[in-house]
Amino acid sequence: MGDGRTERAAKARTQRRRQILDSSLRVFADKGYWRTSISDLVQAAGVARGTFYLYFESKSAVFLDMLDELLGCVEGAVSGVDPTQEISIQEQLVQILARVLETLSDNRPLTRIIFREAVGLDHEVEQRLSRFDEQIRTYLMHTLSLGEQFSAVRQDLDTQVVSACLMGAVREVIQAFVVRSDDRFDAHSIARQVVEFSLVGVAPKSQPGT
Amino acid sequence: MGDGRTERAAKARTQRRRQILDSSLRVFADKGYWRTSISDLVQAAGVARGTFYLYFESKSAVFLDMLDELLGCVEGAVSGVDPTQEISIQEQLVQILARVLETLSDNRPLTRIIFREAVGLDHEVEQRLSRFDEQIRTYLMHTLSLGEQFSAVRQDLDTQVVSACLMGAVREVIQAFVVRSDDRFDAHSIARQVVEFSLVGVAPKSQPGT
Amino acid sequence: MGDGRTERAAKARTQRRRQILDSSLRVFADKGYWRTSISDLVQAAGVARGTFYLYFESKSAVFLDMLDELLGCVEGAVSGVDPTQEISIQEQLVQILARVLETLSDNRPLTRIIFREAVGLDHEVEQRLSRFDEQIRTYLMHTLSLGEQFSAVRQDLDTQVVSACLMGAVREVIQAFVVRSDDRFDAHSIARQVVEFSLVGVAPKSQPGT
Amino acid sequence: MGDGRTERAAKARTQRRRQILDSSLRVFADKGYWRTSISDLVQAAGVARGTFYLYFESKSAVFLDMLDELLGCVEGAVSGVDPTQEISIQEQLVQILARVLETLSDNRPLTRIIFREAVGLDHEVEQRLSRFDEQIRTYLMHTLSLGEQFSAVRQDLDTQVVSACLMGAVREVIQAFVVRSDDRFDAHSIARQVVEFSLVGVAPKSQPGT
DNA sequence: AATGAATGAGGTTTCATTCAT
DNA sequence: TATGAATGAAACCTCATTCAT
Numbered sequence: 001m002g003d004g005r006t007e008r009a010a011k012a013r014t015q016r017r018r019q020i021l022d023s024s025l026r027v028f029a030d031k032g033y034w035r036t037s038i039s040d041l042v043q044a045a046g047v048a049r050g051t052f053y054l055y056f057e058s059k060s061a062v063f064l065d066m067l068d069e070l071l072g073c074v075e076g077a078v079s080g081v082d083p084t085q086e087i088s089i090q091e092q093l094v095q096i097l098a099r100v101l102e103t104l105s106d107n108r109p110l111t112r113i114i115f116r117e118a119v120g121l122d123h124e125v126e127q128r129l130s131r132f133d134e135q136i137r138t139y140l141m142h143t144l145s146l147g148e149q150f151s152a153v154r155q156d157l158d159t160q161v162v163s164a165c166l167m168g169a170v171r172e173v174i175q176a177f178v179v180r181s182d183d184r185f186d187a188h189s190i191a192r193q194v195v196e197f198s199l200v201g202v203a204p205k206s207q208p209g210t
Numbered sequence: 211m212g213d214g215r216t217e218r219a220a221k222a223r224t225q226r227r228r229q230i231l232d233s234s235l236r237v238f239a240d241k242g243y244w245r246t247s248i249s250d251l252v253q254a255a256g257v258a259r260g261t262f263y264l265y266f267e268s269k270s271a272v273f274l275d276m277l278d279e280l281l282g283c284v285e286g287a288v289s290g291v292d293p294t295q296e297i298s299i300q301e302q303l304v305q306i307l308a309r310v311l312e313t314l315s316d317n318r319p320l321t322r323i324i325f326r327e328a329v330g331l332d333h334e335v336e337q338r339l340s341r342f343d344e345q346i347r348t349y350l351m352h353t354l355s356l357g358e359q360f361s362a363v364r365q366d367l368d369t370q371v372v373s374a375c376l377m378g379a380v381r382e383v384i385q386a387f388v389v390r391s392d393d394r395f396d397a398h399s400i401a402r403q404v405v406e407f408s409l410v411g412v413a414p415k416s417q418p419g420t
Numbered sequence: 421m422g423d424g425r426t427e428r429a430a431k432a433r434t435q436r437r438r439q440i441l442d443s444s445l446r447v448f449a450d451k452g453y454w455r456t457s458i459s460d461l462v463q464a465a466g467v468a469r470g471t472f473y474l475y476f477e478s479k480s481a482v483f484l485d486m487l488d489e490l491l492g493c494v495e496g497a498v499s500g501v502d503p504t505q506e507i508s509i510q511e512q513l514v515q516i517l518a519r520v521l522e523t524l525s526d527n528r529p530l531t532r533i534i535f536r537e538a539v540g541l542d543h544e545v546e547q548r549l550s551r552f553d554e555q556i557r558t559y560l561m562h563t564l565s566l567g568e569q570f571s572a573v574r575q576d577l578d579t580q581v582v583s584a585c586l587m588g589a590v591r592e593v594i595q596a597f598v599v600r601s602d603d604r605f606d607a608h609s610i611a612r613q614v615v616e617f618s619l620v621g622v623a624p625k626s627q628p629g630t
Numbered sequence: 631m632g633d634g635r636t637e638r639a640a641k642a643r644t645q646r647r648r649q650i651l652d653s654s655l656r657v658f659a660d661k662g663y664w665r666t667s668i669s670d671l672v673q674a675a676g677v678a679r680g681t682f683y684l685y686f687e688s689k690s691a692v693f694l695d696m697l698d699e700l701l702g703c704v705e706g707a708v709s710g711v712d713p714t715q716e717i718s719i720q721e722q723l724v725q726i727l728a729r730v731l732e733t734l735s736d737n738r739p740l741t742r743i744i745f746r747e748a749v750g751l752d753h754e755v756e757q758r759l760s761r762f763d764e765q766i767r768t769y770l771m772h773t774l775s776l777g778e779q780f781s782a783v784r785q786d787l788d789t790q791v792v793s794a795c796l797m798g799a800v801r802e803v804i805q806a807f808v809v810r811s812d813d814r815f816d817a818h819s820i821a822r823q824v825v826e827f828s829l830v831g832v833a834p835k836s837q838p839g840t
Numbered sequence: 841a842a843t844g845a846a847t848g849a850g851g852t853t854t855c856a857t858t859c860a861t
Numbered sequence: 862t863a864t865g866a867a868t869g870a871a872a873c874c875t876c877a878t879t880c881a882t
Contacts, residue, residue, distance in 0.1 A: 013841095033330065034244045034330065037875080037877080038876070038878085039875090039876070042844095047842080047843090048843040048844055049845090049877090049879095050842065050843055050844065050878095050880080051841080051844095053877095053878075053879085054842075058877085059877090116330050119326060119329045120242040120243060120244060120326055120327050144412065151414060152413065153413065153414065154412060154413065155414070158399075161400055161404060161407070162403065162407055162412060164379070164382045164383045164387075165383065165407050167378075167382050168375075168377075168380070168383065168385075169374070169375035169376075169378045169382075170378070171381075172378025172379075172381065172382075173378065176370070176374040189368075193367075193372070194371060194375060196411075197367075197372055197375050197411065198375075198411055199411045199412055199413045201406075201408055201410040201411035202354065202357070202363050202408060203363065203409045204362070204364045219866085223866085226866090247851060247852085248851075248853085249850085249852090257868090258867065258868045258869055259852090259854095259868085259869065259870090260854080260855080260868055260869065261869095263853070268852085269852090429862090432862095433862095436862095454664040454750065457856080458855070458857085459855070459856090467863080467864090468863060468864040469856090469858095469864080469865060469866090470859080470862095470863065471863055471865095473856095473857075473858085474863075478856085479856090536749060536750050537749070537750050539747070540662040540663060540664060540747050540749075567832070571834060572834070573834065574833065574834045574835070575834070577823075578819075578820075578823050580806070581803065581820055581823040581824060582827055582832060584799070584802045584806040585824060585827050585828075587798075587802050588797075588798035588799045588800070588801050588802025588803065588805075589795035589798045589799050591798050592794045592795065592799075593798065595794075596790070609788075610788075610791055614791060614795060616831075617787075617792055617795050618795075618832060619831045619832055619833045620830060620831040621828055621829045621830040621831035622774065622783050622784060623782065623783065623829045623830050624782070624785075625784070639843095639844085639845085639882095642845085646845090667872060667873085668872075669871085669873090677847090678847045678848055679847085679848065679849095679874080680845095680847055680848070680874090680875080680876080681845075681847070683873095683874070683875080684846075688873090688874095689873095
């Protein structure tokens with residue numbers, strides 16, 4: 001015997017966890033985090049009340065697991081973009097954003113929950129989210145200053161304001177196309193639009209001689 | 211007797227309402243909407259349980275009142291901008307945004323509550339917020355198409371994407387400067403930055419001859 | 421001046437009382453005694469909460485007043501039957517019962533309230549009702565024994581059982597024709613039927629020679 | 631494992647139910663339905679507030695259960711009477727009534743509650759009671775018309791009035807001997823008296839030749 | 841490992857009553 | 862006399878959590 005039994009048990013545990021997570025996702029989506037009770041979760045999962053506590057210590061632990069899952073997915077997607085390859089920063093940005101949009105779109109229910117409910121929750125949830133935000137902000141700042149060095153970016157920018165604008169643009173595009181709507185969309189095309197908007201704004205390309 | 215008594219009573223009622231609203235605001239800010247109980251509210255207001263229900267029919271009614279108050283302030287501030295064509299659209303946008311930022315900054319605690327908690331609440335709250343969003347979106351769309359007519363705006367824009375970017379930019383700037391931070395700021399300068407970013411992006415002004 | 425003011429005041433008091441009693445009757449009929457709150461009563465009466473307490477010390481005091489009113493009406497009606505006149509006891513019973521039915525029918529809303537709700541109420545209500553019951557029971561017993569003396573009544577009756585049967589018959593007839601139904605009815609005819617039933621039952625008049 | 635555990639659990643559940651029902655009966659008897667609070671019930675049952683709601687969804691659900699229990703008992707008792715025509719209808723009536731009286735007497739506390747409090751309660755309670763009433767009324771009507779065919783019943787009866795009298799007689803006898811009094815009684819003898827009264831009234835058997 | 845009955849603190853809401861005006 | 866805002870006890874009900882089986 002030896003490991004066989006342990007392994008099988010571990011696998012069973014993982015499956016149970018998944019089962020609870022999946023059904024919880026549906027309930028959260030349906031009723032909203034705060035209106036959902038442990039009773040709702042165990043009922044949806046089809047397990048006994050006690051069993052739930054064998055796998056999660058609280059409702060917010062379930063949510064935290066979901067959040068980690070989504071953040072993991074996004075990080076995985078983003079890290080797939082090779083930063084050393086021979087494409088312009090602009091193109092890199094488009095690719096990153098497109099991948100993010102695709103990933104979130106592939107996990108729409110989860111994304112919805114997180115975007116709609118991950119507010120005013122646990123302290124830990126807030127922390128993890130703002131850490132993520134911070135990473136993005138840092139990356140944007142870095143990219144902006146890099147662009148400045150290459151004169152690809154204006155010098156008179158207030159990077160605090162501009163990075164906020166950039167983040168907000170991305171966040172709202174996610175809200176509009178992934179969270180609020182249910183339609184499929186062309187992630188690449190949208191990503192390109194966003195990046196182009198960020199680079200040159202809405203004004204027409206200034207024509208020489210104007 | 212006449213109205214004297216009635217008037218005084220009405221005034222007292224208004225004051226009580228305000229007293230409850232103000233203390234509730236502090237509690238919501240402190241504990242978060244969902245973790246706040248009616249008990250917390252009455253305790254903070256220093257009134258009896260029953261008194262609370264004389265003025266509000268539920269916790270969410272209190273929140274709704276706050277929301278209406280903030281939306282009213284913002285609408286008032288915005289409507290003060292001179293719509294006559296004495297100033298450019300760009301300058302109008304800057305002024306509107308600056309006023310919004312100022313108003314929200316003047317009501318920081320209230321703004322924080324709304325931005326942090328008005329998500330996944332009541333159906334009515336969601337409705338009122340999305341109605342407000344819709345108004346802004348409509349205004350932006352209108353302005354964009356106006357700009358297109360005057361060739362002040364590129365013709366190849368996906369207005370859905372771009373209006374999302376614009377709204378997101380504004381929303382995030384509010385988050386960054388009003389909600390998350392506690393510092394004073396120069397609303398006009400920030401507004402100008404945002405509008406400029408929206409118009410010409412982060413790229414350096416293309417030089418004639420490049 | 422002197423009495424004029426006092427009198428007028430007394431009259432005003434009586435009117436207020438009546439106003440409250442009348443509207444309370446409607447509310448009791450509508451919601452049932454136990455589901456009616458003082459708030460309901462003052463709202464229906466169109467007076468302030470405090471005013472109610474100037475006239476009645478509690479909800480059950482209102483009910484007690486109504487009960488007394490109905491009992492008074494019934495007693496008045498019954499006492500109108502001259503017991504010394506030259507009609508048979510049987511005819512007297514018919515007249516009494518007919519008058520009771522008529523009186524209750526004339527006060528249907530009030531009767532309904534009393535019959536439907538005067539159960540499990542105040543101790544005082546119970547007392548007053550059972551005192552009334554007792555009076556009727558005594559009267560029946562008296563009449564039965566009188567009848568026995570005149571050989572108008574069987575000698576082998578268990579007066580306890582029979583008086584219960586008689587009272588029950590009357591009570592249920594009231595329930596059926598006054599309380600449950602809304603139709604007009606011929607009180608005299610019904611009274612006659614009840615008395616006849618009481619005297620000779622449902623069996624056919626035994627024919628001589630059977 | 632198998633069913634052993636499930637079975638035992640089911641039995642425990644039934645016992646708990648009974649425990650709550652029994653103690654609730656005592657409390658209702660003591661304080662009256664409307665003056666009884668859930669707190670009173672749980673205190674009397676010696677269980678936690680939450681436990682009560684595991685077994686009954688409201689106070690009125692408890693009452694409804696009691697009502698069903700009593701109606702069930704009565705129906706069971708009545709259905710035990712031999713409907714074959716070996717005995718006269720008169721004797722059948724006596725037996726049925728005697729059994730009803732015995733059954734109610736065997737469940738005096740329950741009977742008291744139902745008779746004293748089942749008025750102006752739930753809509754559902756009213757419904758169930760009037761359904762029961764209707765069954766009895768129908769049975770009486772049927773028996774009367776049957777009697778008419780056999781000339782055992784007068785032809786000039788107003789069946790509406792007479793059936794009301796009969797029902798009332800029975801109801802009041804129950805009130806007098808089971809509900810109001812605490813004494814034992816001879817159900818058969820009382821039943822016979824009631825039936826005899828119903829058949830021939832209080833008048834002396836008319837003597838041939840009078 | 842899994843169960844689900846039991847718990848009781850704590851949530852929301854109602855309501856009879858008082859009392860300053 | 863009339864008012865109605867204020868009160869706070871007490872009603873109803875929910876729910877996260879435990880624990881014996």
